[in-house]
Amino acid sequence: MAGRVISCALIFIIALNGAYSENDTNQNVAAPASSDKSIVMETGICRRCICKDNKVDCSEQGLKKFFPKDEWDALEEFQPKTVDMSDNYFENITSMGNLTTVEVLNLTRCSVEFIEFASFKKLQRMRVLDLSHNKLTSKLSPHTFEGHYSPEKYEPLESMRVLSLAYNDIHSLNQDLFEHLPELTELDLSGNPFITIDYPSLVAISSLPMLKVLRMRSCQLTAIPEKFLHTPRYLERLDLSDNLLEAVPQELEETKNLMYLNLNQNPIKELDMNSEEHPGFPRLRKLKELHMCNMHSLKRIGPEALSGLENLESLHLAFNPQLSELSPRALARPDEIGETYDWPLIKELYLQSNNLYEIDRMLISRWDLVKAVDVSDNPFMCDCTTQWMVDMLVPMVDKITPNVSASMVCNEPIEMRGYTMQHLHNIHRHMRCVDKYGNRPEKDGAILLGTLIGVLLAVPVMLSLMLLWRRGYFSCIGLRGPTSDSRAFYKRAPHDDSFM
Numbered sequence: 001m002a003g004r005v006i007s008c009a010l011i012f013i014i015a016l017n018g019a020y021s022e023n024d025t026n027q028n029v030a031a032p033a034s035s036d037k038s039i040v041m042e043t044g045i046c047r048r049c050i051c052k053d054n055k056v057d058c059s060e061q062g063l064k065k066f067f068p069k070d071e072w073d074a075l076e077e078f079q080p081k082t083v084d085m086s087d088n089y090f091e092n093i094t095s096m097g098n099l100t101t102v103e104v105l106n107l108t109r110c111s112v113e114f115i116e117f118a119s120f121k122k123l124q125r126m127r128v129l130d131l132s133h134n135k136l137t138s139k140l141s142p143h144t145f146e147g148h149y150s151p152e153k154y155e156p157l158e159s160m161r162v163l164s165l166a167y168n169d170i171h172s173l174n175q176d177l178f179e180h181l182p183e184l185t186e187l188d189l190s191g192n193p194f195i196t197i198d199y200p201s202l203v204a205i206s207s208l209p210m211l212k213v214l215r216m217r218s219c220q221l222t223a224i225p226e227k228f229l230h231t232p233r234y235l236e237r238l239d240l241s242d243n244l245l246e247a248v249p250q251e252l253e254e255t256k257n258l259m260y261l262n263l264n265q266n267p268i269k270e271l272d273m274n275s276e277e278h279p280g281f282p283r284l285r286k287l288k289e290l291h292m293c294n295m296h297s298l299k300r301i302g303p304e305a306l307s308g309l310e311n312l313e314s315l316h317l318a319f320n321p322q323l324s325e326l327s328p329r330a331l332a333r334p335d336e337i338g339e340t341y342d343w344p345l346i347k348e349l350y351l352q353s354n355n356l357y358e359i360d361r362m363l364i365s366r367w368d369l370v371k372a373v374d375v376s377d378n379p380f381m382c383d384c385t386t387q388w389m390v391d392m393l394v395p396m397v398d399k400i401t402p403n404v405s406a407s408m409v410c411n412e413p414i415e416m417r418g419y420t421m422q423h424l425h426n427i428h429r430h431m432r433c434v435d436k437y438g439n440r441p442e443k444d445g446a447i448l449l450g451t452l453i454g455v456l457l458a459v460p461v462m463l464s465l466m467l468l469w470r471r472g473y474f475s476c477i478g479l480r481g482p483t484s485d486s487r488a489f490y491k492r493a494p495h496d497d498s499f500m
C-alpha cells in the first residue's frame, strides 16, 4: 500500500519534471524577440512567479538573486501594474529595466543591503515602493531613487507618492535622500534606530513639501527637534508611537493641518499646562484623533492639558495602568472672556483599562453626541460621587455597545467591590457617600455611636452658626455670605440635559 503511494508520487514528480524541462526548452527556443503574449507568460520571470491580472507575484519563492535587467524588459508586454517580490533573499537590487507600467513595487522582507543607482529609473508610473524590513543603512543614497531627466526638476520619479523604509537599520538620512521624489506624500521610517533626528535627517524630511503622512514609530526618539515639522505644512497624520518621548513635543505646534496623532507607548508621565517639563498640548486646531495608549508612566492629565485640541473627535486614552488622575477640565477650554468653557465635541471616547476611579460628567459637554465609548476595566469608586455613572452613563454605553457596562466594575468601597455598574443600574441602587479616607462608620459600632453623637450635637451648633452667619456676624473676620465663586465653570449649561 505505502509502496504504491510512493511510486505514484515518484511518477508524478517525474512527470512534472518532464513538463518543466519541456517548457524550459520551449522557452529557450521561443522567447527571444517573440511578441506573443502567451510566450511571455511562460518565460523568465513568469515561469518562476505567478503572472496574472497585471500582477507579478514572486513572494516567498526562495529567490536568492534579483532578476537581471533583460528578464524585466521581457515582462514589458505583460504590462504589470503590481510587482510583489516580498519575502525573498536578494542582497542587491539591480536595474528593473523598462517596466513603465508598474505602479506598486513590493520589496519587503528581502534582506536588501544595497540598491544599484537608478534601479527604478524607468518606473515612471511607480506610485508605491515598499522597502520595509530590509537591511538598508544610513548609506542609502539619493541616487537610488534617480528618475528620468526633466528640464525643471532633478531627475524625478514623478509618480512616487508612498515610500516605506520602515524596519531597516538607518540611523541618519542623507540630506538629499528624497531629492528625486518631489511629490512624496507618505513616508514610513518606523523601526529604524534614529535615536536623535540629526541635522541631515531633518533636512531630508523637511525637503518633502507635499508630505501628508509620516510614520516614525519605534525609532528610539527622545525629542523632536525644532523646525522638524515646519516645512511639511500639509502633514495630516503623524505616528510617533513607541519612542522615548518624556513630554508632549511642543514642536507639534508647527503642524497646522495635523488631523491624526499617535503618541502611544511613550514614557510621558504627566500633562500639566503649568509645567515646563511636562506641558500639555499646544494648539492643534485640526486634530481629530489622538492616541495615547499603553503609556506605562502616565499618571496625570491636568486641567486644560488637552484644551488646545478644540476639534478633537476621537480620544484614545486607554491601557495606561497608572493613569489615575484625569482632570474633569482636561478638555475644557476657557472662552475668550474667560467666564465659561468650551469643549470639543467628542464622538469616540476610549478610557478602558486605566486606573481611574471615576469618569467625571464634566469631562465631555455633549455626551449625547458620543457614538463610541468604552470606560470598562477601571477600579471605579462606587459611591454618591459616581451615581451619575450608574444612572446615566450605563444606559448610554449599553445603547452604543450592548452589555459593555457589565465590565464597569466597582473596586471601592470595599462592600461594593465586584458589583458591576450594570447591576447597580438595574436595581436602581442609590450609593452612599463615603468620606475621603474610605471610612465606613457602619462597620464599627464605636465609630457609629461617636458619629451619631457628633451629628446630634453638630446639628444645633451648625444651625445656630448658620443663623449668625446669615445675619452677618462674621463679616468682621472676612467670611462673606453665599458667593458664586465656584460657579463660573458650571455656568454655561452644556446641553447635556437632552439625553437624560
Ligand SMILES: *[C@@H]1O[C@H](CO)[C@@H](O)[C@H](O)[C@H]1NC(C)=O
Residues within 6 Å of the ligand: 016, 019, 020, 023, 042
Ligand atoms: C508547461 O506549459 C504548459 C502549457 O502552457 C502548462 O499547461 C504546464 O502547466 C506547464 N508546466 C509546468 C511544469 O509549468
Ligand SMILES: *[C@@H]1O[C@H](CO)[C@@H](O)[C@H](O)[C@H]1NC(C)=O
Residues within 6 Å of the ligand: 091, 092, 114
Ligand atoms: C552586491 O553588491 C556588492 C557591491 O556592488 C557586491 O560587492 C556584492 O558581491 C553583491 N552581492 C551579490 C550577492 O551579488
Ligand SMILES: *[C@@H]1O[C@H](CO)[C@@H](O)[C@H](O)[C@H]1NC(C)=O
Residues within 6 Å of the ligand: 076, 098, 100
Ligand atoms: C520602453 O517602453 C516604452 C513603452 O512601452 C517604449 O516606448 C520604449 O521604446 C521602451 N524603451 C526601451 C529602451 O526599451
Ligand SMILES: *[C@@H]1O[C@H](CO)[C@@H](O)[C@H](O)[C@H]1NC(C)=O
Residues within 6 Å of the ligand: 059, 086, 104, 106, 107, 108, 128, 129, 130
Ligand atoms: C508588501 O507585501 C507585504 C507582505 O506580503 C504586505 O504586508 C504589504 O502590505 C505589502 N506592501 C504594499 C505597499 O502593498
Ligand SMILES: *[C@@H]1O[C@H](CO)[C@@H](O)[C@H](O)[C@H]1NC(C)=O
Residues within 6 Å of the ligand: 403, 406, 407
Ligand atoms: C454580559 O457580559 C457579562 C460579562 O462580560 C456576561 O457574563 C453576561 O452573560 C453578558 N450578558 C449578556 C446578556 O450578554
